[in-house]
Each structure stands twice: as C-alpha cells, then as structure tokens.
Amino acid sequence: MSSNDTARPVGIKQVAAHAGVSPGTVSNVLNRPERVADGTRERVERAIVELGFVRNGSASTLRAGHSSTIGLMVLDLANPFFTEVARGVEDVASERGYAVILASSGESDEREQRNLRVLAEQRVRGVLLTPVGDEGENADRLRDRDVPVVLLDHPTPRANQCSVAVDDVAGGELAAAELLAGGARTIAFVTGPPGLRQCADRRKGALRALKAAGLGRDALREVPVAAMNARAGQEAAARLLDGPPPDAVFCANDLLALGVLRVLLQAGMRVPEDVALIGYDDIDFSAAAAVPLSSVRQPTYRLGRIATELLLEECDDAGGHAHQQVMFQPELVVRESSRRAPGSAR
Amino acid sequence: MSSNDTARPVGIKQVAAHAGVSPGTVSNVLNRPERVADGTRERVERAIVELGFVRNGSASTLRAGHSSTIGLMVLDLANPFFTEVARGVEDVASERGYAVILASSGESDEREQRNLRVLAEQRVRGVLLTPVGDEGENADRLRDRDVPVVLLDHPTPRANQCSVAVDDVAGGELAAAELLAGGARTIAFVTGPPGLRQCADRRKGALRALKAAGLGRDALREVPVAAMNARAGQEAAARLLDGPPPDAVFCANDLLALGVLRVLLQAGMRVPEDVALIGYDDIDFSAAAAVPLSSVRQPTYRLGRIATELLLEECDDAGGHAHQQVMFQPELVVRESSRRAPGSAR
DNA sequence: ATCGGGGCTTGACACGTTTTAATCGATGTC
C-alpha cells in the first residue's frame, strides 16, 4: 500500500535534508536552476521525485505577493462561444507556465462581484474579464489592488486598460442587412438584458441597417429575454407567435436562434420562406441545425489568445507595457436560414 | 482618481490598527464572529470596508493546510454534457462556501496529470475527477496526500473512494436496441479512444443488444475517432461513406452524432430512412438538429450536485464519512433520427 | 604564500494569517 497513516507533509526542508543541502538551495533549484551546480541540482531533483514533493503554492504566493495563476471570468460557460475563448486562453497560459482559474458570472453582477472577490483572495496574477455591466467598476476595484485586468469581448474607451473585442455594431448591421436583402421589412430582435453591451451594440447595428434601407425604428420589434440560451429562445418564439409574425428574426446569439428555430418549425412555419432567421457567434452547432443557421462569425479562439498575451505582457512587465484596445471585425456567414428562395421575396 | 501609487498592502494588521484592536481579534471577526463582542465586531467590520480589506487566501491556506476551494477536472469543457455537470458542481459548492477551480484534461492523460499537479500545489480541499485512464493512478497520488477525490462519471469497484456515474453499458444497450428495433441489421459505432471507459462501456452495451437480437459481433462496425467532438464526427462520416453504408450509426456522444448527421445529409442520404442515427448525452442542441436526434439522456446536473455533496461531506468530516458508489440509470430519448418510417423496415 | 575574486551555498528573516495559551476586567459567590 502506498498510503501513509502518519500525515507527512513533505516540504522544501525534507527535500533539503534528504539531499544533504540547505532549504535555500532547494528553492534555487526550483526557481533559478542556472545558479546551482549541476551535481547538486541533480541530487536535489532526485530527492524531489523520491519524496514526491509538491511545492506549496500558498507559501510561494504568500512570499512572492502573487501567484502564477490568472483568472478568466466569462458570462456563461454553457455558451460555446466562451468555451472556445477559454480554449485560446488556456493554450497561451499553459505555454507560458500559468494556470487558469475559470469562473462564470452567469450574467449576474452579484455573481461577478463574488467570483472576482474569490480571485482577489487567491491573489491571481491578473484577470480576463467579460464584464456584465458596462462601466466595469468591478474591474477598477481590482486594478486598484494592482491586479492587471484585460477586458474580454468588451471594448473600452479608457486608456488605462487593455481590451480585446469584436465590433458588435458592425456585426449587428451585417446581420440585419442580410435579412433586409432577403426582402424582410419587419424584423424581430430577440435580445438579452439591455444592460449587456453585446446586445445593445448589436441592436444599434441593426437600427443602422434599417435606416440605411430607409426604414424606421418601428420596423424593429424587440423581444427581450432573461437569459441568452436556447430555452429563452423558445420562450421568445412562443411570444413572437402570439401576434402577427415578422418577416425575419435576428437573435442576439446562436443559442437563442436555435431555440427560436425549433419553435418556429414546430409551429409549422417554414424557414426562411415564412420567416427568415439569423443568429450571432457562429457556434459549431449552427451549421448542423434543422435549417442551417446564418450567423455572424467572430474570431473566437484568437480573442482568447490575444487577450491572454496582452494580460501576461502586462503582468511580466508592468512598467514597459502600453495598454492596447484591440478591435476585430466580424464576418457574415450566410447559410439557409436567411436567404429566401429566389422569387419568393416580396 | 482612486488608484494609489504607493503599493499599500492592506492586511489584517492595518485593519486592526484602524479599528484599535489586535490582529487576533480581526481574525476572530472573520472566522468566529460569535466570539467577539458586538461593539468590537462592528468597529472591525467598518474598518474592513473602509480600508477595502481582502483576506489573503494564500496566508489562510498556508496556515490552515488547505484552502476552501475544490478542483473540478472534466474531459472536455466544450462538451455541453460537462458544462451542465459543472453547473451542478458550482451550485452546491457556492451554497457551501467553496470556490471551484475548473480544469479540463482534453482527454489527454498528460494534461490531466499536469492540471492535477497544479490543483495539488494550490492545496485544494478536494477534487472531482473524470479520469482519462481507467485505473486512476493519478487519483491515488492525490489521495496519498490526503486530498479527497470523488470520481465523476466514472464508476469504481474500489471501496476506498466515492464515485458517481451513469450506467453506460445499459445506455449503450438502450441505444443499440433502439436501432435494432428500427430494423437495422448492421450498425456502425463511432467511438473515441478505446481507453475511454465511457466509450468502452457503451460499446459493450451495444454488443449485448446485438447478441440479444441474435446477431454476432461482426454486425457492429467500429469507426474510431481521435476526439469526441463534431469535427471528428464529420471525419468519421466521411470514412463511413467510403464503403457500403451501414443500416444505422450509433455515436458515442451527441457531438459526434451531430457531425455525422451533417455529412450524411450533405451526401444526400435520408435520416432515418437510409441510415438511422442515435447519439448519447442528449445535449440541448440534439433536439434542434436538422433531424432531431435520438439519444440517451443522463441526469447530468444531478451528477454534478451529488458528486459535490459527497466530496464536501468527505472534506468536512473525513472520519465519519463512508465512501459510496452511486450509479444512475440512463434513459432513452427517441426522436426522429432513429425511427424508420413505418413500412420502410427491411 | 597571499590576496582577490568568482561560483555555490547557506542562514535567517519576512510574507499575512490562524490559533493557542495567557491576560485582563468584571461579575458573582462565599
């Protein structure tokens, strides 16, 4: 049996004793191996594996003042958009020897605040944050503690922080323009809480497209939902079918669109012939939907990678770091849910 | 401006000074508020908010020997099955005042090992683990360090640990039996690495169903794939279409099935008329697929909840804790992708 | 032979919190 009844906390001291050196040397082997002679280092390394030593991160962090861990807080872990972002983050972080603590605010400001507090207690080196609110006071609180914060999927006009985002106004315009090009004159916009910047911006873009097409704001019927998932989409569609159906539906993300699509088809409507539909994010599942979903694609994985690179740059070299605001452009992906069959346009 | 140039680490001492008490009292306010007089407590609490004090988790952990954090390691964060499990975990953990560190092994043993090491360094209180390998040596290493481990979505015959799982053999049997009932005589099984217990068990169940139907093992054509996602499913389907198509396809999870479905339809095959299809996990998207996907449903959220409850019970009361092996039964969900139109059965 | 210097190693302290035992003051008892 390998288990041991007597709790035997094996620390740097035990390793030192076992290798016949001082604790300081073991610490050097761990942190600045080049400073220690080859023979000694090998001896220490052998002792480490023989005793199964695992460095106590709390002690390191306590002494160093910060850990080699970054926090990633997203709006919704169940959204493939964010898991793809997380993949980019994880890849860069692990390349650079950082661990990632993943957390989700569930679009709740209170949960965001609570989770950020946990991250602050853990003394993470930095934080990638997709803020729920627009102002990012929570981010400010962290920065006051000298914890670098990079805003993720959220632009900022302020020069005191980095941000990486995709132009959601442009994306909303692309989406609505596509629907209008298909012949739609009235569009329903299924959208999450208006406090969410992503939703607000996409709406703004849609209005811009309407205006360009010579239509007024009243051509856009807003259908607010409480969450940004498929279930909420279904509920929205049900409400939508209460009144006269619009020509087209623009959903603030693909999860909503998939839910809407499902209810529309169940209700016997044809997509796109009766109602055109477009989503946002271009998640994997969209292409495999009952009617392949048109959508707006974002450089998701790169979003995560670049945000992490900016954050780590700021962590490793707080002095020489110049804050950057990166903005990507989205891309329209037309599939079957938005294009009306030729000739069926009004 | 709220930022402060001079780094001013505000610790328990500063709070104590500001409130006119000793550091020990501040600690008591934080950890055993009932032991301190009302007046004093209020004074300290005021000082805490005034100074914006945030407890240093590293120091607590160092002193206590463990943190109030648990680790959750899943196979694939991009799989909705696991994000749903994670939701259950998060809910219970936060109810009980624990934070969750989320990590993903990506089905790689090496990444599992590396991530578990990070968790060990962080001195997490316990770990929920969906192991990549079958034996769980990595779990043993943790348990040797007195870190409780609960196996998640993985049964164990060993009595020295808790586990929470769903009967995948039964699930595989349900799935294959459904396909056979639809008239299929040959079934392709699209499956991930055979080292993955989930895949192996589902295969075993499928074989059992074949046997019950009087068919031999050769009625099951295995199509191995490298990963368990939609892309891999597409590749598998492409290979599948090289030879004579089987009557039906059983995919080891829904992501694979969605990928397969997409390619089948693109190739002009009708589902289920030409080829029947069934997946596993019953993720949200399956119901909204081009052809609504039959699948095998698991009590995903409860899986996460119960595993976490077991883990925290073991953490809080290591002595009086009796290890349990919980096994849920899966449930067949029949939609359109598996049932042949009446009369089209051979 | 002495000195200087460079490469390795060591010793000791500090990080911020928790905890234990001791202290203090007040209240109640004999």
Added chain:
DNA sequence: GACATCGATTAAAACGTGTCAAGCCCCGAT
C-alpha cells in the same frame, strides 16, 4: 473583601517558501 469564574481580548508562535546578504571554497594572479 478575597477568590473563583467567565467572557473578551491579546501576544506570540507557527505554517512553507523566496530572497538577499554573507560565507565558504577553490583557483588564478601577483
């Protein structure tokens, strides 16, 4: 009025690591 009791508070000692100044040893230069 002395003493025990009890509650509230404090002082001090850990926890395991990183760091830094100081020490050691050996070698080459003078």
